[in-house]
Amino acid sequence: MLWPLTLINTFGNGLFRVNSALFFTHVGDMTAAQFGTGLALGGVCGILASVPFGRAADRWGARRVLMVLWSAEAVGILGYTQVHSFWMFLLLICPITAVDRGAVVAYRALLATALPQDGVVRARAKLRALANVGVGLGAGVGGIALAVNTPTAYFAVIVGDCLTFVVAAVMLAGLPIAETPAAVAAGQDRRRSGVLRDRRYVLFSAICTVLALQFGVFEVGLPLWVVRDTSAPRAIVAVSLVMNTALVALLQVRLSKGSEDSVGAVRHGERAGWLLALGCAVFVVSRSGSAIAATVLVLGAALVMTIAEVYFAASSTTLSYNLAPDGQAGAYQGLFQSGTSTATSLAPVVMTSGVLQFPVWGWLALGGVFAIAGTSLRWIDVETRR
Structure with missing residues (x-):
């Protein structure tokens, strides 16, 4: 039941990943060095955000947290269309990367409860294989924008990536996944040890x-x-x-x-x-x-x-x-x-x-x-x- 979510989300990742460098340097009026610096600072924010978002998933439920994070990421990604300077890019890349890393953590926490215990390793392997397919398909479609190489084509890629987050969040809301409150409570009781x-x-x-x-x-x-x-x-x-x-x-x-x-x-x-x-x-x-x-x-x-x-x-x-x-x-x-x-x-x-x-x-x-x-x-x- 999670395979459509994985395919849609990773398709969007591949779609944007293959275009991001050229978009920000050609349309966003940044140098390659500024783009690299922004990615590095965003990466630091992602590292710092992983554990806090993981604790949030334990406390409020992985599905609920993941829906919120995917929705927030959709808004943030759409904001990239307004980037025309390094400082605007920096203002967006740091929170977006933090939210993205948090979404990965929440998704993996969701797998702990959503996948059947019988054959769980095989199920995880299938989802990872599917994720590679999604990224590959997204990168292939994103290559069209690279060939066209116009601001309109790059904007279309960003909007497409934004929509994948929205669709995934809506689909997640309708999935019959029951997270056990007892497990969440146990996590709260044990959190003191850290x-x-x-x-x-x-x-x-x-x-x-x-x-x-x-x-x-x-x-x-x-x-x-x-x-x-x-x-x-x-x-x-x-x-x-x-x-x-x-x-x-x-x-x-x-x-x-x-x-x-x-x-x-x-x-x-x-x-x-x-x-x-x-x-x-x-x-x-x-x-x-x-x-x-x-x-x-x-x-x-x-x-x-x-x-x-x-x-x-x-x-x-x-x-x-x-x-x-x-x-x-x-x-x-x-x-x-x-x-x-x-x-x-x-x-x-x-x-x-x-x-x-x-x-x-x-x-x-x-x-x-x-x-x-x-x-x-x-x-x-x-x-x-x-």
Whole structure:
């Protein structure tokens, strides 16, 4: 019953994401540096907002909070049509990013109660696969606006994204999802201890933050690496990104098998860490050789890292729910998502100022960090339920 919501919402995300940079720099009268600065400051707001919004979901119900946040985000997104300066952009991007991160947390908290306990891992995997499909479809449609490249086309994209939030909020209101008041009450009673005092969960979130740096490889590292350090054609960047999106959608359900319990999820996470390390090593090798060899190696590295991404998603999703006490899914998902947001903010800096500045040792060091992070999941006492 949640699949239409996921498809509609992620379609809007893909629609706007592929156009945002050109819209704000060409229509919004900002420089690329100003746009990047605004995104970074918005990211900080998103990190800070995750846990408070998660607690709100526990207290007032995830569905109610999610409906409010999606409605607020629709209004904020529509406000982008009035942006013609950096300061106006900054005034909007900070609260919108905070609300967006809060909506992600509330959505994940909703999954804790809305999905059937039988086959919950498979259901989450299906929703993640569907999310990739939605983003891909949205990006494809958004490409039309890029080709047209007029203010009217970009405004249409913004209005379209706004409508996806409105439609999703209305549909959510009509879904027969019953949140258990007892679970909410339990969360209120236990909140005194606080998620930040749960050392086990804090350690788990920190490890996942490190592993989530992998997303910077496809967004920043791979494109710059191909252009600057290999003989592979530039078109291979687009091929790699399409392959990543398609394979995640196709493999997420299948490769999530075995991660239904916490012990199996740890194995998946460890496997992800070592596969990421292998992918980094293959990138190093792709630096030398003919265009054909470089193309094959880059695609090979992208394939390995895509499989690692699927394993990591299965592992982190299961553990993020299983390690949280009953009734506090919102607060705990808030902490987990704040780590993911931190990784998203740091990844471009890690790639551009670290890995790509030292082409061989940078990749090898990043791979070593991934391997250590994946292996360190063994340190967590996942068999003790709190």
